[in-house]
Amino acid sequence: MRTRVLSLLVVLVAWQIGSLLAGELVLPSPVTTISRFGDLMAEGRLPRALVIGLQALAIGGGAAVLVGIPLGIILGVRRRLGQAFDFYFSALYVTPFSAVAPLFVLWFGIDAGARMIFIFFFTLPQIVIVCYQGARSTPDRLIEVARSYQASGRDVFLKTILPYEVPFIFTALRLGVGRAVQGMVIAELLISATQGLGFLITVYGASLDIAAVLAVVLFIMLIGIVASLLVQRLEDAIAPWRHGSSTSGEGSGA
Amino acid sequence: MTATAAPAGKRAGSTTLGTWIGRILRPQVLSIAGFVAVWWLASLGQPRHILPTPFDVLGEIWRMAFETGELWAALQISVVSLLVGGGLALLVGVPLGVLMGASRSVERALDLYVIALYVAPVSALTPLFIFWLGIDLAPRVATVFVFAVPQVIITCFRGARSTPRTHLEVARAFRASRRDIFTKVVVPHEIPYIVTALRLGLGQAIKGMVLAELIVSTTGLGLLLHTYAQLFDTAALIGVVIVLMVLGVLATAAVARLETAITPWRRPA
Numbered sequence: 001m002r003t004r005v006l007s008l009l010v011v012l013v014a015w016q017i018g019s020l021l022a023g024e025l026v027l028p029s030p031v032t033t034i035s036r037f038g039d040l041m042a043e044g045r046l047p048r049a050l051v052i053g054l055q056a057l058a059i060g061g062g063a064a065v066l067v068g069i070p071l072g073i074i075l076g077v078r079r080r081l082g083q084a085f086d087f088y089f090s091a092l093y094v095t096p097f098s099a100v101a102p103l104f105v106l107w108f109g110i111d112a113g114a115r116m117i118f119i120f121f122f123t124l125p126q127i128v129i130v131c132y133q134g135a136r137s138t139p140d141r142l143i144e145v146a147r148s149y150q151a152s153g154r155d156v157f158l159k160t161i162l163p164y165e166v167p168f169i170f171t172a173l174r175l176g177v178g179r180a181v182q183g184m185v186i187a188e189l190l191i192s193a194t195q196g197l198g199f200l201i202t203v204y205g206a207s208l209d210i211a212a213v214l215a216v217v218l219f220i221m222l223i224g225i226v227a228s229l230l231v232q233r234l235e236d237a238i239a240p241w242r243h244g245s246s247t248s249g250e251g252s253g254a
Numbered sequence: 255m256t257a258t259a260a261p262a263g264k265r266a267g268s269t270t271l272g273t274w275i276g277r278i279l280r281p282q283v284l285s286i287a288g289f290v291a292v293w294w295l296a297s298l299g300q301p302r303h304i305l306p307t308p309f310d311v312l313g314e315i316w317r318m319a320f321e322t323g324e325l326w327a328a329l330q331i332s333v334v335s336l337l338v339g340g341g342l343a344l345l346v347g348v349p350l351g352v353l354m355g356a357s358r359s360v361e362r363a364l365d366l367y368v369i370a371l372y373v374a375p376v377s378a379l380t381p382l383f384i385f386w387l388g389i390d391l392a393p394r395v396a397t398v399f400v401f402a403v404p405q406v407i408i409t410c411f412r413g414a415r416s417t418p419r420t421h422l423e424v425a426r427a428f429r430a431s432r433r434d435i436f437t438k439v440v441v442p443h444e445i446p447y448i449v450t451a452l453r454l455g456l457g458q459a460i461k462g463m464v465l466a467e468l469i470v471s472t473t474g475l476g477l478l479l480h481t482y483a484q485l486f487d488t489a490a491l492i493g494v495v496i497v498l499m500v501l502g503v504l505a506t507a508a509v510a511r512l513e514t515a516i517t518p519w520r521r522p523a
Contacts, residue, residue: 003362004366006363007364080281088285094499096460096498098377098468099464099498102480102483103483103491106491178373181375182375185377186375189469197378210382213385217379217382221378221379224374225374
């Protein structure tokens, strides 16, 4: 803990010195940035933008979870289906989505709905891939044993495959939340030009108010970090036996 | 994941014709053919700027690649930021990750920032790079770098940390110095992880590259995307997106090959 506090102090001091050397205009000091953040909060612009962003996040990301978990499991359980369709999700996962943003604008416009659809498609592959891997992580031997004891297809699924799947669902949720926040930011930077956090960045950027831009950027990054910490907490509370294992995107390499 | 499809082709066995049919009728091939067919049917009643047919898109890719050549010109511009930014991410990320894995105090000093960068939406940083670095190559390189570096550091960190304890204990029992343990036990164990870091980092780097070309300075493939979106030339737009997807898939697959070639025992499940 002491090392962490020390290193945080070092970074803050370096930031302060850097801002003294480069000038407040180019790199606002930590103090200026925080006071600007206070202004934005007090004016109510930041909370309003946040609410708009979080709405799109909740609907788009929520839909991705609702669709992605069953889809991933089905692809994992039905090997043939998995072979036929899993690479679409791998391809979507590696696709630079900012390149697809102009297409979304053509098809869905630039309002909140377009951003929700963008977040949905941005988050979906992550969730499908992790749940797919989870369903396939059940050792074949266990499935064979269950079959040789005449377990029905339903029993094999509920009592053999599903227990292996549960931790992967949590991983999918945690990685999915992080990805949905990234999708929200990209959507607001590239799709909507009139509202949300991305819009604030654009506006303050245009008026060269770098302290405000820095405040918004750090705020967005903080949201992403807090969101995935919250899911991690949830995971620890619900499935404590998973503690500390596979903390991040092992599945993201697929 | 492609490896699992092999038995389907093998089963046809002795007759060469049977083998070929089995090879061609793989689930992936059927599924792509189905996808293209559905796309084609869906596009029939639609105007070209909403949903072009697959053939329109192929024609546009052909035109951009071989008639105007703009695709190659754009690729050349894009690849520079990819190589410089990705190279820097490897140069910085590999040693940092290994050091963090080898020393607890380095880990404690840095893990906060690495994890923060890894989970935070780094796209939000891109507009800041414009102020600090202008709109030329530098901000694009910076974007590629911050996209790729957390992934590289975390993968290399895991590699160094996962050195089997028994190996370390044997080395210590034979009175190897700290330096020897590091160079002769930890580093060799690390090498496959560096290749994995390269593969995962590459995917991230391509995403950073495209984002920077759309937000920071419209150039390269980003300029093509931007132009065709403005012209409502959806066929060309989808064409560029497909080229980007293929680029990402091919580059990742090439590194994955390298990965299995170096460490054949680590076959993915």
